[in-house]
Amino acid sequence: MRMMVAGQEVEAEPKARCGEVLSQALSKKKFKQALACRCNGALLDLSKPVPDGCSELEPVYADEADGLSVLRHSAAHIMAEAVKKLFPKAQVTIGPAIEDGFYYDFDFERPFTPEDLAAIEAEMRNIVAGNHAFTCRVLPKSEAEKIFKDMGEDYKREIMDDLGEDSFSLYSQDGFTDLCRGPHIPSTGHLKAFKLTHVSGAYWRGDERNRMLQRIYGTAFATPKDLKKHLARLEEAKKRDHRKLGPQLDLFSFSEEAGPGMVLWHPKGALVRTILEDFEKKEHLRRGYQIVQGPQLLPLQMWEKSGHYDNYRECMYFTEIDESAYGIKPMNCLAHMLIYKSRIRSYRDLPIRYFELGTVHRHEKSGVLHGLLRVRQFTQDDAHIICRPDQLQEEIIGVVDFVRDIMNLFGFEYEIEISTRPEKYIGSLEDWDRATNALMDALKKLGSPFDINEGDGAFYGPKIDIKLKDALGRRWQCATIQCDFTLPERFGLVYVGRDGERHRPVMLHRVVLGAIERFFGVLVEHFAGAFPTWLAPVQAKILTVTDAHNAFAGQALESLRNKGVRVEADLRNEKLGYKVREARLEKIPYLLVVGDKEVEAAGVNVRVRGEERGLKSLEEAAAMILADCQEPFKRGGMSYSFSYSCPV
Numbered sequence: 335m336r337m338m339v340a341g342q343e344v345e346a347e348p349k350a351r352c353g354e355v356l357s358q359a360l361s362k363k364k365f366k367q368a369l370a371c372r373c374n375g376a377l378l379d380l381s382k383p384v385p386d387g388c389s390e391l392e393p394v395y396a397d398e399a400d401g402l403s404v405l406r407h408s409a410a411h412i413m414a415e416a417v418k419k420l421f422p423k424a425q426v427t428i429g430p431a432i433e434d435g436f437y438y439d440f441d442f443e444r445p446f447t448p449e450d451l452a453a454i455e456a457e458m459r460n461i462v463a464g465n466h467a468f469t470c471r472v473l474p475k476s477e478a479e480k481i482f483k484d485m486g487e488d489y490k491r492e493i494m495d496d497l498g499e500d501s502f503s504l505y506s507q508d509g510f511t512d513l514c515r516g517p518h519i520p521s522t523g524h525l526k527a528f529k530l531t532h533v534s535g536a537y538w539r540g541d542e543r544n545r546m547l548q549r550i551y552g553t554a555f556a557t558p559k560d561l562k563k564h565l566a567r568l569e570e571a572k573k574r575d576h577r578k579l580g581p582q583l584d585l586f587s588f589s590e591e592a593g594p595g596m597v598l599w600h601p602k603g604a605l606v607r608t609i610l611e612d613f614e615k616k617e618h619l620r621r622g623y624q625i626v627q628g629p630q631l632l633p634l635q636m637w638e639k640s641g642h643y644d645n646y647r648e649c650m651y652f653t654e655i656d657e658s659a660y661g662i663k664p665m666n667c668l669a670h671m672l673i674y675k676s677r678i679r680s681y682r683d684l685p686i687r688y689f690e691l692g693t694v695h696r697h698e699k700s701g702v703l704h705g706l707l708r709v710r711q712f713t714q715d716d717a718h719i720i721c722r723p724d725q726l727q728e729e730i731i732g733v734v735d736f737v738r739d740i741m742n743l744f745g746f747e748y749e750i751e752i753s754t755r756p757e758k759y760i761g762s763l764e765d766w767d768r769a770t771n772a773l774m775d776a777l778k779k780l781g782s783p784f785d786i787n788e789g790d791g792a793f794y795g796p797k798i799d800i801k802l803k804d805a806l807g808r809r810w811q812c813a814t815i816q817c818d819f820t821l822p823e824r825f826g827l828v829y830v831g832r833d834g835e836r837h838r839p840v841m842l843h844r845v846v847l848g849a850i851e852r853f854f855g856v857l858v859e860h861f862a863g864a865f866p867t868w869l870a871p872v873q874a875k876i877l878t879v880t881d882a883h884n885a886f887a888g889q890a891l892e893s894l895r896n897k898g899v900r901v902e903a904d905l906r907n908e909k910l911g912y913k914v915r916e917a918r919l920e921k922i923p924y925l926l927v928v929g930d931k932e933v934e935a936a937g938v939n940v941r942v943r944g945e946e947r948g949l950k951s952l953e954e955a956a957a958m959i960l961a962d963c964q965e966p967f968k969r970g971g972m973s974y975s976f977s978y979s980c981p982v
């Protein structure tokens with residue numbers, strides 16, 4: 335049969351293997367680099383026969399996402415083999431490729447140590463050096479079961495039972511066999527650049543009632559150079575970890591006594607948060623939102639009516655008041671709808687945009703809690719826009735505009751995704767289509783490119799997710815816009831139309847920063863703790879050379895504070911070099927040194943993030959700092975006018 339292979343026409347023998355066919359079209363060098371192949375969108379092992387009806391076969395290399403994922407997943411098999419060789423008692427479970435590498439979960443009697451990781455990695459290098467082929471067999475369930483039973487691998491048998499299929503594919507390399515759909519690299523020698531990175535605990539199937547497994551993470555890249563770049567980025571990420579910087583910079587902490595997932599905001603962190611929240615309130619008012627506030631608890635019936643009880647119960651907390659059941663709000667929508675319903679609304683009143691810095695509680699499993707990024711109590715910059723169907727597109731555009739200005743303010747790049755109907759959903763298919771189209775049309779009208787995320791919408795409607803990219807190129811979910819026809823229906827929201835009849839409005843749920851806690855954590859890592867001047871809890875620190883300069887430093891402190899600068903003074907009897915180092919560790923943007931010359935000139939010597947700016951009068955120094963605060967706002971046509979004195 336004739337087929338196109340990597341852009342060339344090739345005559346292939348019937349039942350030929352993909353690898354043989356590829357080798358006819360590729361140079362020797364290119365063929366050696368091919369990890370798998372693609373036919374009609376499906377990825378295949380090179381050892382598989384060319385599927386019937388395949389007219390086009392493409393090689394897959396490690397420089398594309400699919401190839402990298404085949405490489406990393408194969409590395410997980412090689413790691414499992416190494417672990418079994420070194421620790422025969424360990425049981426294997428699952429080992430997928432993930433965004434930056436791969437992992438494999440093992441049931442083992444104790445956590446693996448760094449020494450274990452080094453030994454496993456060395457064993458993997460032996461397996462790679464042996465260049466063993468990956469081979470695939472498809473066996474009936476009974477035979478596959480017997481193989482894993484003889485190996486003592488109970489988890490594999492459980493997985494087979496769950497899949498409920500009649501036959502299973504097994505992959506082997508170098509005597510090690512795993513249950514897997516594939517595909518894999520042709521042989522272990524194709525794994526050229528890998529590294530095991532860390533170990534963590536993980537519950538079997540992510541359920542804390544199950545046994546705790548040992549998860550070993552690793553990463554693999556096409557070339558040693560790519561691997562080195564990635565490892566350097568990991569090192570940098572470790573330095574910026576907000577869980578380390580938060581307590582170090584005295585911004586926030588967690589405590590066993592407060593319980594998991596509960597944040598303690600220290601004065602400096604709470605101040606940054608206050609500035610962020612004040613900015614948000616002001617900016618929402620400027621954009622036609624109204625600030626509202628609802629209760630933390632609502633009767634259980636309300637959550638039943640909204641569908642949260644049926645679809646979201648496991649993430650909610652419940653309590654009782656006067657023998658009535660109440661739910662603690664996991665979302666802010668319901669109270670906003672009650673405010674809307676408190677009076678008759680006309681078509682002329684719409685759109686109505688209710689904004690709340692809404693504190694919510696969600697029961698996250700303890701295993702997924704992660705610093706500020708995943709907590710159990712958090713505050714969203716939440717708004718609900720209730721509008722006429724004909725206003726929907728314009729409202730969505732308004733929100734996307736808002737998000738764009740905020741991303742510019744912080745200097746984030748971002749990507750947009752539309753998430754469509756999930757398996758568990760409420761409402762009619764017609765409404766889902768209408769809502770999904772409204773979101774897509776708005777983005778098309780704005781000319782914003784977007785990806786589709788099938789099945790990832792909220793249970794009550796499709797959504798636009800906006801993911802920002804931080805300084806290390808990592809993506810973080812922040813803003814979402816959800817389109818909802820169902821809740822207005824369930825809660826009987828109406829407006830009186832031009833025709834005097836009652837009509838159903840549409841509701842948009844949206845957040846811009848998302849959870850303030852999470853956004854704060856992202857900011858700490860993005861700026862490596864060095865907040866831009868407008869957000870820095872302490873914007874400037876006055877450092878005296880000797881005690882003789884303390885009197886003037888006191889005057890300078892008061893003067894700058896009166897001008898609206900958040901400033902502290904270090905009047906301790908310490909060497910200037912020591913004071914400077916300490917202030918820089920605190921990531922304070924402006925250091926103002928006071929010595930003989932400065933006292934005489936009634937000024938300060940200014941250093942901005944390590945850069946000398948020379949002797950300035952107090953007026954000049956204050957003006958510099960305040961202008962620096964304005965800078966990021968100019969990008970979004972906004973302005974800065976906050977004044978908080980610093981905590982001392």
Ligand SMILES: [Zn+2]
Pocket residue numbers: 407408411505512513514515516517518
């Ligand atoms: Zn596999």
Ligand SMILES: [Zn+2]
Pocket residue numbers: 665666667718843844
């Ligand atoms: Zn909502």
